Amino acid sequence: MQIWDVAIVGCGPVGAFMANVLGQRGLKTIVLDRETAPYALPRAVHIDHEMVRLLASVGLGETMLAQMRAGDGHIHIGADHGMIRYLSVAGSPRPYGYANDYFFFQPELETALRQGLERFSNVELRLGASVDGLVETGDHVQLALSGGDTVRARWVIGCDGARSTVRKLLDIRLDDLDFDEPWLVVDAEVDGKISFPDLWGVPEGANLQNLSLMMCDPQRPATIVPGRGNHRRWEFMLLPGESDAEMAAPERVAALVEPWVEGASHRIIRAATYRFHGLVAEQWRKGRVFVAGDSAHQTPPFFGQGMCHGLRDAANLGWKLALVTEGKADDALLDTYQPEREAQVRHVISAAIGAGKYICELDPERAVERDARVRGETKMRSASELIAPIASAIVGPGAGERFINPALASGGLLDDVTGGGWVLLEAERHDLSADAQSVLDQLGAKRATLGPESLDAHGFLSGWFTQRHVTAALIRPDFYVGTVGSAETIDDRLTALGGAMRLAARVKEMEH
Numbered sequence: 001m002q003i004w005d006v007a008i009v010g011c012g013p014v015g016a017f018m019a020n021v022l023g024q025r026g027l028k029t030i031v032l033d034r035e036t037a038p039y040a041l042p043r044a045v046h047i048d049h050e051m052v053r054l055l056a057s058v059g060l061g062e063t064m065l066a067q068m069r070a071g072d073g074h075i076h077i078g079a080d081h082g083m084i085r086y087l088s089v090a091g092s093p094r095p096y097g098y099a100n101d102y103f104f105f106q107p108e109l110e111t112a113l114r115q116g117l118e119r120f121s122n123v124e125l126r127l128g129a130s131v132d133g134l135v136e137t138g139d140h141v142q143l144a145l146s147g148g149d150t151v152r153a154r155w156v157i158g159c160d161g162a163r164s165t166v167r168k169l170l171d172i173r174l175d176d177l178d179f180d181e182p183w184l185v186v187d188a189e190v191d192g193k194i195s196f197p198d199l200w201g202v203p204e205g206a207n208l209q210n211l212s213l214m215m216c217d218p219q220r221p222a223t224i225v226p227g228r229g230n231h232r233r234w235e236f237m238l239l240p241g242e243s244d245a246e247m248a249a250p251e252r253v254a255a256l257v258e259p260w261v262e263g264a265s266h267r268i269i270r271a272a273t274y275r276f277h278g279l280v281a282e283q284w285r286k287g288r289v290f291v292a293g294d295s296a297h298q299t300p301p302f303f304g305q306g307m308c309h310g311l312r313d314a315a316n317l318g319w320k321l322a323l324v325t326e327g328k329a330d331d332a333l334l335d336t337y338q339p340e341r342e343a344q345v346r347h348v349i350s351a352a353i354g355a356g357k358y359i360c361e362l363d364p365e366r367a368v369e370r371d372a373r374v375r376g377e378t379k380m381r382s383a384s385e386l387i388a389p390i391a392s393a394i395v396g397p398g399a400g401e402r403f404i405n406p407a408l409a410s411g412g413l414l415d416d417v418t419g420g421g422w423v424l425l426e427a428e429r430h431d432l433s434a435d436a437q438s439v440l441d442q443l444g445a446k447r448a449t450l451g452p453e454s455l456d457a458h459g460f461l462s463g464w465f466t467q468r469h470v471t472a473a474l475i476r477p478d479f480y481v482g483t484v485g486s487a488e489t490i491d492d493r494l495t496a497l498g499g500a501m502r503l504a505a506r507v508k509e510m511e512h
């Protein structure tokens, strides 16, 4: 029986993206999903610039950009219906190349990701295939499908969502981060503009139609999000004593939405209650099996980061699995997946829980205090700025950060010019030793030097290097910085990285 390099259980957005990453790397990959079509209604509506960059890295950036709305930022309204916080990104410079926030329709993303798989003869998508058992034996894992079929693969990734069968089969527990709030989620198509209640303090020039708006009103916390095209999303918190069934009843939904759609014809396409919570799996790898996406973590959606976390998981694990499967790195490299991803995920989930507690405040007096406090703050970080550098087996200050991707003077974004993948970006050309060059060769890294033609109008690139007092940065395929250095240090840092990453040839050299 055929042994696949990788079997992915679940073809939601995370499994489908993972399969595109592995397909592009040439790994023999099978994706199994128990359903025959993507879930037809959106859950996620927001992604940030990093996701567009990741989608572009698998050739799907343009497809998705054509189907998304770039947002202007976020606005929070207090108990007195006055503005308490405004995070505008309209017209701001774009160090990462794309707009800060995009609104999209999840079924369209899932369709694009599945169509993307058709490009790869090494990837098979098997629908209607439900995994209900797994056994690891020697050099592979055998998956049991309901109906009696089996599939064998060297590595298995459970991308099978919040109720993950794979996670349960591995007996992995979830760490509960103590947030559990019920919200009603309503999606509608609206012909025309949204109406807003009497709000005060909204800055002139703020386009409410293109902002995600958080009503921090203790009488009914709610969010209103501009989706792509005529899609609009509302989320209403359930108040104590309200039941799911009563809130999702059509007449109740119509009454909740009515003040926002005065005079505009609209069609409700879904109303359902969800419990927003924060959960993180205690183990993300057991032997040859990994969990990723909602199977590994779930977050309250206040920063719109749940699926984004999952795509980052796939980008992180994807290149590591490729190096190990190709025999270029030791299996130990795969142990860096959880520590690199988990710390970052926990950081954002705890921030989302903090935001949730502030938004979900139902005590009128405490809400007034909150509003006064927030109005007194001078700066708040955006969700995107909350993405902390990853901790890793990496060396040098600046390593672990997301690398920037500005538009270059020569045209196109940095990634368009470098082509992505592993890139040693140099402010000046360095003479590398044979050892350092061999690390780059094992990674398949390209070298690119910043000439005047590659400088960007805002000086992001030159600023990045000068602020960190370095002249070279090794960018990983997931766009995080692998290592940095100057003329004096880059050589040693590249060779150290090759050892720390357990690159096969480097480890052999070290043993001799």
Ligand SMILES: Cc1cc2nc3c(=O)[nH]c(=O)nc-3n(C[C@H](O)[C@H](O)[C@H](O)COP(=O)(O)OP(=O)(O)OC[C@H]3O[C@@H](n4cnc5c(N)ncnc54)[C@H](O)[C@@H]3O)c2cc1C
Pocket (backbone or CB within 6 Å): 009, 010, 011, 012, 013, 014, 015, 032, 033, 034, 035, 043, 044, 045, 046, 047, 129, 130, 131, 132, 159, 160, 161, 162, 164, 165, 166, 185, 274, 292, 293, 294, 295, 301, 303, 304, 305, 306, 307, 308, 309, 310
């Ligand atoms: C109301 C709401 C709003 C949200 N908003 C945002 C947002 O704005 N931005 C954001 O980034 N995230 C958001 N999220 C989170 C986002 O929707 C999820 O993180 C994302 O869908 C998870 O993707 P996944 O691929 O991990 O899992 P899923 O999308 O759940 O996919 C799992 C797949 O596995 C398959 N499967 C399950 N079990 C098996 C099995 N045993 N065998 C075979 N196949 C199986 C399922 O059929 C499914 O296709 C939101 C979530 C909710 C509920």
